[in-house]
Amino acid sequence: MNTDRRFIVERWTRLSAAASVTAAVVLVFLAVAPFLFDANVVDSLTTLFIYLILAVMWNALAGYAGLVSVGQQAFFGLGAYFAIQLSYHGMSVYPALLLGAVIAGALSLPISVLMLRLRAGEFAIGMWVVAELAHLLVALDPIINGETGVSLIALNAYTADDRRAYNYWMTLAAMVVLLAAVFVLLRGRLGASVQAIRDDEDAAQSVGVRVLAAKRTIFFLAAFGCALAGSLWLATSISFQPRTYFGIQWTAYMIFMVLVGGLGTFEGPIIGGVIFFLIEYFFGQTGVWYLVGLGAVAIVFALFLPRGLWGSIEDRFGIRLLPVGYTLRLLRSDFYHGSHTAPPNDRLHDLTEPNDNVERT
Amino acid sequence: MSLLAVEQLDAWHGLLQAVRGVTFEVAAGETLALIGANGAGKTTLLRAIAGAHKPATGRILFEDVDVTAVPAYARLRMGIALVPEGRRLFAGMTVKENLMVAGRHGRPGPWNVETVIEAFPMLAPRLNSRAANLSGGEQQATAIGRALMANPRLLLLDEVSLGLAPIAVEAVYRSLAALIASGTTIVLVEQDIGRALGVATRVACMLEGRIILQGRANDMTREQVTQAYFGLRRANGATS
Amino acid sequence: MTWVTQLLNGVLLGGYYALLACGLSFMFGVMRIINLAHGDLAILSACLVFLIADTTGISPFIALVAVLPVMGLVGWGLQRWMLERSLRAGVLVPLLTTFGLAIVIENGLFEYFGADTRSLAPYIGDFAYDSWEITSNVYVGSLAALIFALAVLLLGGLKLFLTYTPLGRAIRATAEDADTAALVGINARAVYAIAAAIAVATAGLAGIFLAMRAVFTPFSGPEQLIFAFEAVVIGGIGSLSGTLIGGIVLGVAQTLGAQINPQGFLITGHVVFLAVLAARLALGALRARGGIRGVFSRPS
Numbered sequence: 001m002n003t004d005r006r007f008i009v010e011r012w013t014r015l016s017a018a019a020s021v022t023a024a025v026v027l028v029f030l031a032v033a034p035f036l037f038d039a040n041v042v043d044s045l046t047t048l049f050i051y052l053i054l055a056v057m058w059n060a061l062a063g064y065a066g067l068v069s070v071g072q073q074a075f076f077g078l079g080a081y082f083a084i085q086l087s088y089h090g091m092s093v094y095p096a097l098l099l100g101a102v103i104a105g106a107l108s109l110p111i112s113v114l115m116l117r118l119r120a121g122e123f124a125i126g127m128w129v130v131a132e133l134a135h136l137l138v139a140l141d142p143i144i145n146g147e148t149g150v151s152l153i154a155l156n157a158y159t160a161d162d163r164r165a166y167n168y169w170m171t172l173a174a175m176v177v178l179l180a181a182v183f184v185l186l187r188g189r190l191g192a193s194v195q196a197i198r199d200d201e202d203a204a205q206s207v208g209v210r211v212l213a214a215k216r217t218i219f220f221l222a223a224f225g226c227a228l229a230g231s232l233w234l235a236t237s238i239s240f241q242p243r244t245y246f247g248i249q250w251t252a253y254m255i256f257m258v259l260v261g262g263l264g265t266f267e268g269p270i271i272g273g274v275i276f277f278l279i280e281y282f283f284g285q286t287g288v289w290y291l292v293g294l295g296a297v298a299i300v301f302a303l304f305l306p307r308g309l310w311g312s313i314e315d316r317f318g319i320r321l322l323p324v325g326y327t328l329r330l331l332r333s334d335f336y337h338g339s340h341t342a343p344p345n346d347r348l349h350d351l352t353e354p355n356d357n358v359e360r361t
Numbered sequence: 362m363s364l365l366a367v368e369q370l371d372a373w374h375g376l377l378q379a380v381r382g383v384t385f386e387v388a389a390g391e392t393l394a395l396i397g398a399n400g401a402g403k404t405t406l407l408r409a410i411a412g413a414h415k416p417a418t419g420r421i422l423f424e425d426v427d428v429t430a431v432p433a434y435a436r437l438r439m440g441i442a443l444v445p446e447g448r449r450l451f452a453g454m455t456v457k458e459n460l461m462v463a464g465r466h467g468r469p470g471p472w473n474v475e476t477v478i479e480a481f482p483m484l485a486p487r488l489n490s491r492a493a494n495l496s497g498g499e500q501q502a503t504a505i506g507r508a509l510m511a512n513p514r515l516l517l518l519d520e521v522s523l524g525l526a527p528i529a530v531e532a533v534y535r536s537l538a539a540l541i542a543s544g545t546t547i548v549l550v551e552q553d554i555g556r557a558l559g560v561a562t563r564v565a566c567m568l569e570g571r572i573i574l575q576g577r578a579n580d581m582t583r584e585q586v587t588q589a590y591f592g593l594r595r596a597n598g599a600t601s
Numbered sequence: 602m603t604w605v606t607q608l609l610n611g612v613l614l615g616g617y618y619a620l621l622a623c624g625l626s627f628m629f630g631v632m633r634i635i636n637l638a639h640g641d642l643a644i645l646s647a648c649l650v651f652l653i654a655d656t657t658g659i660s661p662f663i664a665l666v667a668v669l670p671v672m673g674l675v676g677w678g679l680q681r682w683m684l685e686r687s688l689r690a691g692v693l694v695p696l697l698t699t700f701g702l703a704i705v706i707e708n709g710l711f712e713y714f715g716a717d718t719r720s721l722a723p724y725i726g727d728f729a730y731d732s733w734e735i736t737s738n739v740y741v742g743s744l745a746a747l748i749f750a751l752a753v754l755l756l757g758g759l760k761l762f763l764t765y766t767p768l769g770r771a772i773r774a775t776a777e778d779a780d781t782a783a784l785v786g787i788n789a790r791a792v793y794a795i796a797a798a799i800a801v802a803t804a805g806l807a808g809i810f811l812a813m814r815a816v817f818t819p820f821s822g823p824e825q826l827i828f829a830f831e832a833v834v835i836g837g838i839g840s841l842s843g844t845l846i847g848g849i850v851l852g853v854a855q856t857l858g859a860q861i862n863p864q865g866f867l868i869t870g871h872v873v874f875l876a877v878l879a880a881r882l883a884l885g886a887l888r889a890r891g892g893i894r895g896v897f898s899r900p901s
Contacts, residue, residue, distance in 0.1 A: 121635030295704030437786035466786030
């Protein structure tokens with residue numbers, strides 16, 4: 001009887017453990033940033049965190065659930081809109097920002113009943129129609145003053161410095177919580193369901209994966225995250241114009257960040273967000289060519305480097321920093337018996353291909 | 362000179378190797394029956410010959426021309442036609458349209474819509490029916506007719522008896538016999554060993570991607586072929 | 602304005618939408634690609650015609666003859682260098698690349714033309730404003746009627762082309778099963794390129810007519826895309842005649858909605874679109890459960 005085991009299944013590798021510790025240290029450092037750095041840095045970081053939230057949320061939707069949405073700006077705008085409504089009706093500002101996002105997120109559930117039954121392309125534009133409709137309806141609200149917009153005047157109760165610090169911490173907390181939510185979901189049952197759905201939806205359904213429920217969970221999370229990003233953006237910019245908040249450029253940014261960073265990976269959108277932030281910081285003022293450049297880069301990545309920067313690194317070196325998947329550690333070198341010819345590796349990877357990490361010892 | 366020569370062909374389906382080092386030749390006018398169980402690699406081999414599947418290594422020579430890199434539509438114009446597994450008719454188009462669309466790019470020759478109907482009279486009343494509404498036998502006849510419209514020099518047939526009632530299979534093989542008699546070179550994948558041996562001049566058996574038995578149909582006994590089919594024992598004269 | 606006039610206007614507007622949606626529907630039918638840059642390509646065409654009309658004084662109707670083949674070439678190039686590659690990489694990539702392309706076109710046009718609203722109406726003289734009097738209270742714009750007639754001709758012509766010509770049959774076969782089409786001698790890549798050329802050229806035609814009957818800016822593309830998409834979905838994806846019906850339904854909904862409220866134009870259109878979508882999905886689900894009787898009779 002052959003009892004010697006040929007492999008061990010692990011969740012943490014040495015590299016991922018080290019990366020996690022580093023991430024924790026960085027987080028502590030970020031938490032005290034308002035005391036260490038001047039106003040500009042804190043503002044920039046707040047903006048960066050909002051971009052990261054958007055990138056992570058869009059990646060969760062497209063990279064994990066396979067739902068390419070060209071209309072997440074609907075929730076971005078609705079989060080800010082409901083925050084304004086709540087504040088104008090007397091609620092304290094910062095709780096209003098949070099609750100506004102919750103309401104917008106809750107709206108995603110009835111929306112999902114219709115939208116999630118659509119196929120890929122229809123879903124993409126369908127969400128865009130939803131965003132346009134939201135834009136139009138919000139602009140009709142007398143409080144909003146049409147396209148002129150309004151300001152969240154309740155924020156003036158705080159000094160600029162206090163506001164900056166509170167916004168920073170709230171944004172940092174939001175980002176950490178959302179990242180943690182995505183991380184936890186991916187490590188758990190939902191993560192496995194989602195990978196199965198990505199590979200073959202019908203097959204997943206036939207083995208009992210509750211496809212619609214899994215998609216709806218991610219759809220809700222992404223909606224809430226984008227809505228929170230919207231209300232946080234409102235906190236930093238104070239003013240709300242429908243055209244800005246419901247504009248398609250937010251989707252353009254999200255697509256750029258995720259494509260460049262790495263669709264379907266955990267670290268990818270973070271890297272893509274940082275890159276986008278830097279590009280906007282240095283080139284954002286060059287006007288129209290900036291946007292043309294963004295679009296062109298997105299096209300190039302989609303065509304030639306669909307796995308994004310991080311995805312390609314992951315593929316090449318087989319590493320993964322954060323322990324989201326499973327690793328197979330081989331204990332014996334004769335694991336592959338029989339034919340030793342390696343398969344040709346000329347397949348163009350489907351964007352939604354799962355990662356399996358195989359490590360030999 | 363052989364019409365078709367396959368040399369050391371390897372073909373993969375993703376991570377699974379379907380064809381391993383297959384080598385064989387088919388002379389003009391021959392009928393080669395390719396026999397084997399499901400998953401033996403027969404369909405992949407036929408598709409590779411037709412250009413629908415890209416092999417990993419190896420060569421395919423047609424009339425002494427290396428066609429390994431030639432795309433499928435160009436191979437049809439050179440004279441290789443495949444009747445795919447499962448018929449794969451254009452379901453939304455009528456029988457006549459299925460035939461016409463295939464006749465456009467073929468070589469000049471005796472086959473056109475009229476002669477195809479003569480060969481398969483059962484299609485005459487169904488010319489303007491949508492392919493999706495045909496019976497199995499009618500679909501198979503249309504699929505074969507569609508391949509014939511290109512006036513091929515090499516006709517590849519993949520499991521033409523699959524899913525058909527015996528009477529329909531009978532009709533298909535009658536027309537096959539006529540085709541063979543007219544000199545068309547045929548490579549025929551077939552699960553029904555008896556039928557295959559009945560029409561073939563040569564037989565090759567595949568198992569797990571390799572050809573393990575090859576030879577003239579007359580020289581082989583049914584027992585030999587059956588054993589090769591099931592991989593029970595390597596038969597004498599095996600090539601692999 | 603009487604309701605009958607409004608209804609007629611809505612129907613004629615639907616003709617424009619059908620013209621606009623034709624290319625989107627065609628590209629989806631043949632290649633299963635939803636081209637998110639469709640609207641922007643229409644605007645590109647309008648900008649080109651504007652350029653010609655503005656600098657040389659040539660009538661847009663004549664400039665059109667030169668610009669349409671150019672748009673066809675653009676479509677061909679698009680397919681050959683971008684969409685073909687996108688298709689192979691999976692179903693998400695074409696959405697991403699066409700979206701990127703939309704951004705590039707919009708902002709490129711903005712860089713060159715600026716944000717001013719423009720129109721081709723001044724270049725076609727009175728025709729932009731002519732109307733025919735049907736009865737004492739009912740008027741029909743002649744440009745709108747022309748567009749409607751063109752839409753019907755184009756859709757009908759495409760249908761005939763697909764049904765009776767060898768190339769049309771090849772396109773239908775490739776749309777159904779590209780793999781098997783190759784086995785019967787059809788060069789699928791060439792077919793896709795031709796289909797893309799047709800799709801983009803018709804989008805270009807629609808864009809030119811948009812510029813004639815209304816105004817446009819470099820950023821008008823996305824709105825046109827949404828209208829086209831709504832028309833296609835309302836009429837049923839994959840059906841050319843459905844595209845005409847869908848366009849008419851959308852046009853009528855929008856025109857009647859505008860009577861209620863200025864914003865009603867857009868809002869009604871979107872609402873009707875979502876309603877049709879919901880109804881169609883509900884009907885599909887109902888049918889899958891065995892119809893109304895099935896829903897009520899099955900044991901819980």
